[in-house]
Amino acid sequence: LPTLTAYRRGHGLTVTQRALNIEVFDEVLSRRHIEGAVARLRAHYGPRGDRRPPRPIAAPREQVAWALAHGAQVAAQVEQAKRIVRSPAFFDGPKGLKAITVIDEALRIASLPFYPAALELTTYRPAMTADSSRNILREVRDPHFNMLLEIYRRGVLKDIERQRPDVVGISIPSMAQMVPGLTIAALIKERGLPCHVTVGGPHITMLRERIARCPALFSLIDSAVVFDGEEPLLRLCEALDAGGDLSAVPNLIYRDGETIRVTERKEPAKIGALPQPDFDGLPLDRYLAPELALPLLTARGCYFGKCAFCNVGYGEPTFSLMRTEMLASQMLDLHRRYGVRQIFFSDEALTPRTLRELSQIMQRDGTPVLWGGCARFEKPLTAELLQQVYAGGGRMFLFGLETASEAIMRRMVKGTTLENMHRILRESAEAGIWNHTFFFFGFPGETLEDAQQTVNFLYEHQEHIHSAAFGTFLLEVDAPAHKYPQSFGISEVIEHPEKDLAIYFDYRVSEGMDDKLAERVADSFLEALPEKRYPQYYVNDVYRFLYACHLSRIGQRPPPWLVPEPVGAAD
Numbered sequence: 419l420p421t422l423t424a425y426r427r428g429h430g431l432t433v434t435q436r437a438l439n440i441e442v443f444d445e446v447l448s449r450r451h452i453e454g455a456v457a458r459l460r461a462h463y464g465p466r467g468d469r470r471p472p473r474p475i476a477a478p479r480e481q482v483a484w485a486l487a488h489g490a491q492v493a494a495q496v497e498q499a500k501r502i503v504r505s506p507a508f509f510d511g512p513k514g515l516k517a518i519t520v521i522d523e524a525l526r527i528a529s530l531p532f533y534p535a536a537l538e539l540t541t542y543r544p545a546m547t548a549d550s551s552r553n554i555l556r557e558v559r560d561p562h563f564n565m566l567l568e569i570y571r572r573g574v575l576k577d578i579e580r581q582r583p584d585v586v587g588i589s590i591p592s593m594a595q596m597v598p599g600l601t602i603a604a605l606i607k608e609r610g611l612p613c614h615v616t617v618g619g620p621h622i623t624m625l626r627e628r629i630a631r632c633p634a635l636f637s638l639i640d641s642a643v644v645f646d647g648e649e650p651l652l653r654l655c656e657a658l659d660a661g662g663d664l665s666a667v668p669n670l671i672y673r674d675g676e677t678i679r680v681t682e683r684k685e686p687a688k689i690g691a692l693p694q695p696d697f698d699g700l701p702l703d704r705y706l707a708p709e710l711a712l713p714l715l716t717a718r719g720c721y722f723g724k725c726a727f728c729n730v731g732y733g734e735p736t737f738s739l740m741r742t743e744m745l746a747s748q749m750l751d752l753h754r755r756y757g758v759r760q761i762f763f764s765d766e767a768l769t770p771r772t773l774r775e776l777s778q779i780m781q782r783d784g785t786p787v788l789w790g791g792c793a794r795f796e797k798p799l800t801a802e803l804l805q806q807v808y809a810g811g812g813r814m815f816l817f818g819l820e821t822a823s824e825a826i827m828r829r830m831v832k833g834t835t836l837e838n839m840h841r842i843l844r845e846s847a848e849a850g851i852w853n854h855t856f857f858f859f860g861f862p863g864e865t866l867e868d869a870q871q872t873v874n875f876l877y878e879h880q881e882h883i884h885s886a887a888f889g890t891f892l893l894e895v896d897a898p899a900h901k902y903p904q905s906f907g908i909s910e911v912i913e914h915p916e917k918d919l920a921i922y923f924d925y926r927v928s929e930g931m932d933d934k935l936a937e938r939v940a941d942s943f944l945e946a947l948p949e950k951r952y953p954q955y956y957v958n959d960v961y962r963f964l965y966a967c968h969l970s971r972i973g974q975r976p977p978p979w980l981v982p983e984p985v986g987a988a989d
Contacts, residue, residue, distance in 0.1 A: 541594045718738050793817060854884065
């Protein structure tokens with residue numbers, strides 16, 4: 419969003435950017451809102467929570483009873499909890515844990531009147547799956563399930579009515595944002611506001627072929643911008659200003675009378691030709707984090723781009739790399755303008771060249787910014803380079819481990835070796851860098867023996883891995899495994915007609931574990947994990963990254979993930 423804003427402001431357009439996630443959490447995590455949710459539960463379910471409510475689906479009785487019993491206490495504590503999470507006090511283990519617990523409880527109470535929809539700290543879960551246009555069209559207007567309707571009507575919708583913009587652009591980066599994003603669109607159309615509503619973002623791009631076959635969605639929106647949006651969105655604004663002929667706007671899906679039209683794809687701009695992201699106007703002090711961490715990109719696309727499970731680039735080669743001097747200049751400018759001390763690179767994978775050059779520049783110039791991002795287990799990541807990365811401000815790497823079975827690594831075209839994985843995890847940890855790993859079970863052809871090799875590898879490196887995210891294989895649209903299923907041991911891809919906006923698909927394999935067995939393996943691994951004394955630092959990537967930076971500033975090394983923590987451990 420800040421890059422789109424910078425591009426349009428640079429061409430003379432007036433742009434207001436809003437981070438509605440921040441605004442929604444700020445509204446919900448307030449004493450007034452939680453007290454209102456408790457009052458609504460009492461009105462619907464009775465003072466003891468045992469009455470049948472006047473809504474299609476009732477929340478579990480024990481959850482309602484808990485909310486009624488504890489709601490007043492949570493409401494009284496929620497604003498203090500929010501202040502703690504936004505302050506250095508979050509790094510005080512017991513205080514931070516108490517604050518996150520209160521926030522989690524407050525979100526559960528706020529969500530219960532709209533059960534089974536739920537607003538959580540890391541996601542929004544709609545009442546119905548967001549891979550169906552029928553579900554979405556119903557839920558964006560349904561006050562029984564959509565808690566955002568009231569919040570948006572009181573907030574952003576009034577501002578749109580007052581400001582009367584020509585274009586409202588809604589970024590939808592993931593499936594979890596489909597209902598929240600399209601709820602705004604539905605309210606604009608319901609109110610009859612004379613603005614062009616367009617959507618974009620990674621999730622919309624993944625759905626580009628399906629959106630073009632889904633005219634019902636265009637009752638909510640006027641157009642969708644797919645792929646990179648800087649020039650297409652600018653051209654859309656210019657076309658609307660000139661009279662409304664959208665046929666020459668690139669990367670656009672739009673309704674023309676009763677017809678849905680798709681315009682020509684334009685090659686994306688190289689990242690070095692784009693302006694520095696512009697965060698002006700965003701309420702950066704209201705993020706639910708103890709310190710500000712801003713995102714940047716060092717490249718667009720993935721320099722490897724061959725993994726069978728991944729749809730980076732949406733199946734097309736689009737990689738471009740920023741000059742490292744330009745990158746370092748942007749980091750320093752963000753530090754000067756916003757006081758930010760942490761930058762998280764949102765790239766798919768930082769190149770070894772960028773790591774080497776950036777750490778040299780940061781060390782040379784003494785830039786007071788710590789940073790982290792994703793990396794691959796590449797041979798050029800030597801012990802010397804990893805030490806240099808730490809000296810140049812690098813504090814966290816997120817590695818795509820995926821599997822430790824060499825047979826499955828070859829099958830998924832991972833392009834890494836066990837030898838490099840062993841070495842880099844050890845040498846990175848020795849350098850003081852926080853190692854986060856991603857892995858999953860159930861890639862087509864994987865056996866229980868293969869999965870056990872991954873588990874064995876993780877425990878062999880329990881001193882060198884500091885956190886992880888794991889799950890099971892997902893067959894994702896545009897990934898090589900989806901485009902060429904037979905080549906990867908998938909005997910059948912199952913598409914459900916009612917899921918007309920799906921990006922994940924059921925499948926059958928010709929050999930190895932099926933998806934249900936893979937889920938049992940993942941569940942068993944989860945159950946065996948040691949508990950963390952202060953799990954609040956592992957809630958999301960931002961908290962982990964800020965915790966890693968905090969520990970480095972006070973001279974402590976990252977705690978191992980798989981090593982049980984003794985009951986008297988220091989904070």
